Amino acid sequence: MVQEREMTQEEEEKYQKNMKTSFDKRHPRGFPSFEEGGYLLVSTGKLGKNPLVRGPFLIKKILWMENFPKTIIYLDDKGTEKVAAAKNAIPYHCRSNACSQGGGK
Numbered sequence: 001m002v003q004e005r006e007m008t009q010e011e012e013e014k015y016q017k018n019m020k021t022s023f024d025k026r027h028p029r030g031f032p033s034f035e036e037g038g039y040l041l042v043s044t045g046k047l048g049k050n051p052l053v054r055g056p057f058l059i060k061k062i063l064w065m066e067n068f069p070k071t072i073i074y075l076d077d078k079g080t081e082k083v084a085a086a087k088n089a090i091p092y093h094c095r096s097n098a099c100s101q102g103g104g105k
Helices: 009-026
Strands: 039-047 050-065 068-075 081-085 089-092
Touching: 039 068, 039 081, 050 089
Parallel strands: none
Antiparallel strands: 039 050, 039 089, 050 068, 068 081
């Protein structure tokens, strides 16, 4: 029969820290701000530990559910409409004026 024992103060603190870290991984604190006409990068999977990201792509439309972005419709390189879940999209911020002039890259 296994008997349960009380945790020491150190074990309790370590347990609480691990619980908080685990919870925070599953519950993001905020949502990135997407705007129609803006640009985004789309996560398409992982290669080992590195994420595969494509883009930047022009945002055509954003579908909202209860004030949260859920689905983003964007134009790919060929001008075809594609759909991405908001959790797979990352806002793209240009470092130059290329985006404002329609270049995007």
